[in-house]
Amino acid sequence: MNNRLCEMFGIEAPIFAFSHCRDVVVEVSRAGGLGVLGMARAHPDRVEEDLRWIDAHVGGRPYGVDILMPARYEDVAEVDIDALPAGHVAFVRQLLDDAGIPRLSPEQADRAARELLAGFHMTPRGSLRMLEVCLRHPIKLIVNALGSPPRELVERAHALGIKVGALAGRTEHALRHAAVGCDLVVAVGTEAAGHTGDITSMVLWPRIVDAVAPLPVLGGGGVGRGRQVAAALALGCEGVWCGSIWLKTVQSELVPEIRAKLLAAGPADAVLTRTVTGKPCRTLRNAFTDAWDQPGAPRTLPAPLQNMLWWAHGRTRVERAKAEAFLTYPVGQLVGDMNAESSVRQVVQDMLLELAETKLRLDAMLG
Amino acid sequence: MNNRLCEMFGIEAPIFAFSHCRDVVVEVSRAGGLGVLGMARAHPDRVEEDLRWIDAHVGGRPYGVDILMPARYEDVAEVDIDALPAGHVAFVRQLLDDAGIPRLSPEQADRAARELLAGFHMTPRGSLRMLEVCLRHPIKLIVNALGSPPRELVERAHALGIKVGALAGRTEHALRHAAVGCDLVVAVGTEAAGHTGDITSMVLWPRIVDAVAPLPVLGGGGVGRGRQVAAALALGCEGVWCGSIWLKTVQSELVPEIRAKLLAAGPADAVLTRTVTGKPCRTLRNAFTDAWDQPGAPRTLPAPLQNMLWWAHGRTRVERAKAEAFLTYPVGQLVGDMNAESSVRQVVQDMLLELAETKLRLDAMLG
Known part of the structure; x- marks a missing residue:
């Protein structure tokens, strides 16, 4: 694919995979996408071990981390x-x-x-500890899931050759991310798993694409197959941000009862x-x-x-x-389409195959 | 465009426009799409006059009507x-x-x-009265906005060369529409105006496309520009169903205070x-x-x-x-993108232009 995000990260397809599971991160990066390890539930002491494992298995392919880094470093109250x-x-x-x-x-x-x-322990202090660990590993992307990252973090990452992105459920958020120097914005529709806004991907993505142009945008929320990847590209995104779809893979972190x-x-x-x-x-x-x-x-x-x-x-x-x-787990509306177990590699291959088929269908329809 | 819906209705672009306003219906059909007159708020006595006006102005182009026709003809209780x-x-x-x-x-x-x-008066009896009026006009499409149409209606319409469609917010609804003989399904995401379900267009459309294949599907909810038309086609729809976007046009029924x-x-x-x-x-x-x-x-x-x-x-x-x-009006999440007054013809032209641009962008990206 001929795409700025593919060039930016040296990847074959602009499929960004959010997962709390290091196995998924590795498999997506090895399949030509870019795995991003979610740290929201990680304990700082585990991060070093997980990243070392990824480094040993990812075969030199790029990967990233997703942290909860508030714009201000005020510590929240202790848990009581x-x-x-x-x-x-x-x-x-x-x-x-x-x-x-x-x-x-x-x-x-x-x-x-x-x-x-x-x-x-996902306090700003805990996030900072995790971040210091991450910066000692060959990560290529830091995504902030909690507002705009601090400008100092963006500058420090850039000095190390690391790109920075942030999640946005509204145009205003995306504009703030652009203002602090982010390299990309992840536009997340309400259909996504976890904390999310109320605007749907169909409406949100093109708004954010226009608002932050020429910054590249990843479409998140409702993406699990090639047609949805094609829709994201049609709407002006240059890549996709997928989370839920990996939960149906044998590599994911879920216990069998929840996966069922x-x-x-x-x-x-x-x-x-x-x-x-x-x-x-x-x-x-x-x-x-x-x-x-x-x-x-x-x-x-x-x-x-x-x-x-x-x-x-x-x-x-x-x-x-x-x-x-x-039993429960954060999951997007895509859950209705996740009806059979699969592997990460198979999901990525199916996505790319359906994306190619979709292109042929559009060619036939639009000449 | 090379498309089954274009062939089915003899239209240039599979843009279906729902509007309570006869002016919008006429303008969309004249611009190469297909206008569909919404009857939910019409009084039965007005229908004959409106359709006669459309016949006089639409220049022989196809148009349709949208009614609230329950599957069973039990009359609801009188208003009290x-x-x-x-x-x-x-x-x-x-x-x-x-x-x-x-x-x-x-x-x-x-x-x-x-x-x-x-x-x-939108009781089943009122709907039937309206329907009888509609069937005396050269309508090409009847869309039911209230569940599956009665099978007798579908057969009667087909005998007159009229196609029948119905709105669906869930796969189960779409399957019932297919079972009674509908010619197309309108898949409506939660971002749409008016009564709507909770599944977003990005997730709902491909589900319904797969469920009712090979029946053609219109994507509704969140469509107001060419990129969204392209996304609908990418997701497997063969056309779009737009409602909110016409409210920003000078032809729409809105009083100036609400449009503002x-x-x-x-x-x-x-x-x-x-x-x-x-x-x-x-x-x-x-x-x-x-x-x-x-x-x-x-x-x-x-x-x-x-x-x-x-x-x-x-x-x-x-x-x-x-x-x-x-002051209020039923409107979809697209309202955030409706920032300036326009004309129906301009909206359609902009859609088609952006659709063509999107195709070129996809060609460059996907080869």
Whole structure:
């Protein structure tokens, strides 16, 4: 493909793969795209090990990292489990009791609390620690998933030959990313997994393409096959940003029980809900997301309290019990098209094949 | 363009334009697309006059009609204004009082009630009356906006050489349309104006294309420019279904005050709300849609009561007072891109020009 992003990164196809799983990152980069390791749930101590593993397996192909780096380095308040309202704690406890999910023993509860504290190390200070580790590895791209990156970070990355991008769900965000010196913008439609805005890819992508031109834009949200890659290029993007589609691959991080739920789900099962983190987040509908819609349910808590509520009082109980009705994972509306397990290499090959077929179809139709 | 839909209807470009305004219908058909007159708000007595006007002005070009035809002919209950809960009536009255909007005189209230009854003639019996009128005109397409059309209607239309289509927001709907003999399916993403589902165009269109193949599919929701037409074709659609974009044209039915609000709005101002009809409906955010999100607001009523509530107690007061904060219109997320008045012909020409440019860009990128 003849494309600025392919030239910029020395890749064969402008398919950027977001994944929390190092295996997916490696496989996408080896298949001609560019894997980007998501760090939002990583513990700083694990980053060095993961990147060393990637370096050993990626065969010299380019890869990147995705971090949560706020524009200002003010540290957020320390996590305080006791700050959770008693009524909300009781609501979650009762919900799981009613579903027959065993409570934790004191030792289990203690371990869950420690995991919670570890999981909430995604403070600016934690991000900085991770970033320092990343900069000692041959990464080619840093993507910021939390607003515009600090200008100093952009300059430091550029001095090391690393490109910088950032996610945008609105034109205003994209313009700020351009203003701090980003090399590309990832325009993310509401159909995407995880935290997302409310504008759809069809409407959002061309708006952002026009707003930040000539900066290249990746289209994210709803991309899992070649026709969608072609649509992204048609809408003015120069590449795609895919996350959900890798969850159906054998390389992904999912436990079999969750993957089975994803493979069985329809597109409307990927709900945009505040029940997970307190902010709109698209995730697989489950007994927990449903419960908050029932009459008498409390309102969700603001972030990060809602997320803490689940980690401290739901997550571990559900995982230990393998309570199928409560299992979930952030996933986009594309989940309805993820009906069979596959491999990362197969997904990339299928995408490129359908992209080529689409081009032939357009040639026949448009002359 | 070399395309089955162009052949099917003898049109130059597979651009299908939904509009309540006969001027838009005529202009699109004359520009090489196919105008479709929306009847949801028409009074049966007006249909004959409108279609006669179209016949006189369309220059023999094909056009169609969009009706609300339920699959079963059971008549819905008669409209009963007194069935509205007193608390809801008081909520609306107070809201408008607080905004300084004058109450209606008894005569005005009486006329509003009569208009309400006329506006709610969209019963199956009313639809049938309209349909009989339509079938005496040289229409080439009937689109049903309310589920699958009755099989008898499809057969009768086919005997007259008229094609039949229907709107679908889910794959299941599209499959039912195919099963009753529809000639095409309009796949409508959540970004569209009016009543809409929750799946976005990027995800929904290719699903429906695959599900009903080889039936042709029109992509609706988020289409207002050539890049989006190209994206629809890339995703497997053979044409597009556009509604919102015509609202920015001088030919549209909008009063200047509402058009000015649309031209100033951003994409997030087109909210999906139950406050208008009781069902999820995308419309321009305004003081009425906002009011129901406030603490202490009642829950919205089920359809059709919520719509009656507004027609009987809000609409006329607001229109008489030209209360800018309450003016609204059903519109898609595309509203953020509708920043300047234009003409129908210009919109179509711009679409086709950008479609051709997009093809050249794809050629350069994909070889």
